[in-house]
Amino acid sequence: MVRLQLRRAVLGARAVTLAVAAALAFAACNTGDSPERTSLQGAERAPSVVVKSYPDEPPAASIAGVRLPTMSSYWQGADGVLHVTRPETESEARDLAKALPSVSLGDLPSVQFDHPQAPTMMVVASYADVDEAGIPQGDRDEYTLNAADIMNLAEEVSGGIRLGLSIPRGARLVTIVAYYQAPPTEVESNPSPNSASWSFEVNKH
Amino acid sequence: MKKSWHALLATGVATALLVGTAGASSAASAGVDPSEPDLTLHLTDEAFSQLTPSAGLVVQQDGGSSVGTLALIFNGCEGFTDNPHRSGPDASVHGRTRCPGVSPVKQQTTALYRIDWWGDNLMNRVTGQAYNKSGTLEVPVHANCGGAPNRGYRGVSNHLADYNGQRGTVTTGNEKWFACN
Numbered sequence: 001m002v003r004l005q006l007r008r009a010v011l012g013a014r015a016v017t018l019a020v021a022a023a024l025a026f027a028a029c030n031t032g033d034s035p036e037r038t039s040l041q042g043a044e045r046a047p048s049v050v051v052k053s054y055p056d057e058p059p060a061a062s063i064a065g066v067r068l069p070t071m072s073s074y075w076q077g078a079d080g081v082l083h084v085t086r087p088e089t090e091s092e093a094r095d096l097a098k099a100l101p102s103v104s105l106g107d108l109p110s111v112q113f114d115h116p117q118a119p120t121m122m123v124v125a126s127y128a129d130v131d132e133a134g135i136p137q138g139d140r141d142e143y144t145l146n147a148a149d150i151m152n153l154a155e156e157v158s159g160g161i162r163l164g165l166s167i168p169r170g171a172r173l174v175t176i177v178a179y180y181q182a183p184p185t186e187v188e189s190n191p192s193p194n195s196a197s198w199s200f201e202v203n204k205h
Numbered sequence: 206m207k208k209s210w211h212a213l214l215a216t217g218v219a220t221a222l223l224v225g226t227a228g229a230s231s232a233a234s235a236g237v238d239p240s241e242p243d244l245t246l247h248l249t250d251e252a253f254s255q256l257t258p259s260a261g262l263v264v265q266q267d268g269g270s271s272v273g274t275l276a277l278i279f280n281g282c283e284g285f286t287d288n289p290h291r292s293g294p295d296a297s298v299h300g301r302t303r304c305p306g307v308s309p310v311k312q313q314t315t316a317l318y319r320i321d322w323w324g325d326n327l328m329n330r331v332t333g334q335a336y337n338k339s340g341t342l343e344v345p346v347h348a349n350c351g352g353a354p355n356r357g358y359r360g361v362s363n364h365l366a367d368y369n370g371q372r373g374t375v376t377t378g379n380e381k382w383f384a385c386n
Contacts, residue, residue: 072324074316086326093323120376121361127322136322140357144378146276177324179361179376192314192332193361193376197324 054078055180058196059115059160066103068111068198071096071175075194076182082192097134100173102203109167111176111198114160119178120147120193122163126171134201136173167202175199276364276375281307284364286377289317291385296328296350298360300377303341309368311335311342319350320357320380328358350385357382 058073072086087093113119122145127136143166145153154163167174180194277283282304289298300315312334318325328348335342346360359380366373 072326074327084327087323093321096323120363121378123325123359123378125320125322140322147376173322175322175324179378181363181374181376192330193316193363195316195318195325195327195361199323 055115059113073196104203121179123177278373282366289358294351295347300362302364312365315362353385
């Protein structure tokens with residue numbers, strides 16, 4: 001048995017003038033070499049949408065002015081090679097946990113990426129408890145932002161974008177995962193999902 | 206154990222992120238061999254409609270697990286990533302790109318991740334394409350998860366459709382927790 005459920009992503013809308021915009025219901029792009037386009041029947045013209053540039057490496061992320069460590073990344077640049085960075089062992093993961101920055105969040109925390117390309121999807125996960133080694137324990141809360149949500153939440157800042165986030169009050173550790181589109185390559189014109197993650201501890205004092 | 210919710214489009218709209226000039230060439234001109242076998246599977250409308258109610262909605266099973274979100278690439282083309290699930294000794298997820306009524310070039314890369322506290326741990330990813338065929342491009346991804354206790358798995362797909370000069374991509378994702386033992 002399935003049921004439909006519709007929820008509104010209300011985390012606060014902000015003005016968006018992103019290098020990447022999302023079009024609603026229909027989109028068409030101008031290739032620059034084909035002045036004429038044929039539209040699908042019944043389709044409407046969408047706002048102009050352009051990806052200005054693809055990040056060639058995971059963007060730097062910061063929150064409350066604190067630079068966050070990149071915990072993992074799967075990144076395919078223009079060379080078409082997938083570069084993987086992640087903890088390969090539990091020991092490596094523990095070492096990462098020990099080095100996490102402690103961040104004092106304000107009332108309206110936001111994460112800032114130093115590249116103007118917006119992610120196409122984000123996951124914000126938080127844990128209420130960590131063990132002595134700083135490894136999260138217990139329940140995991142998470143929510144997913146799709147491209148339209150990101151558009152609504154993001155604002156352009158110098159050289160990058162900033163997105164307001166909703167962090168649960170009891171969160172001790174937060175991990176943000178962002179998915180991007182890899183640049184098209186000669187061998188794979190469909191942009192593969194690049195992704196990277198960043199973590200921090202929430203300073204309760 | 207986890208709790209999750211998906212932030213959704215509330216107006217039933219679709220989102221299309223467009224590939225700009227760098228990615229605007231057709232698949233053929235991008236060097237992909239159209240003679241390569243594609244992964245197109247033809248699903249009945251009934252079967253697909255059970256998975257995809259309409260853009261911007263999430264189908265939820267009783268218990269709150271998300272079955273999947275649907276995103277429109279452009280009018281007439283949509284992408285979907287279904288629930289990760291156990292398939293024998295593997296974890297598996299299927300992504301679908303569907304353009305009923307039109308026959309564009311469809312391409313899709315679907316990645317399967319194991320959810321860890323520090324981020325998503327890539328297990329496998331597969332790219333499929335279909336050229337000028339109707340029906341649904343379905344890309345299944347498998348990765349061995351034998352013996353793993355209850356863990357979270359996430360599938361993420363980038364869908365592309367290219368039709369008469371329209372070219373759009375969307376990203377869809379879905380996650381599910383299950384044991385592989």
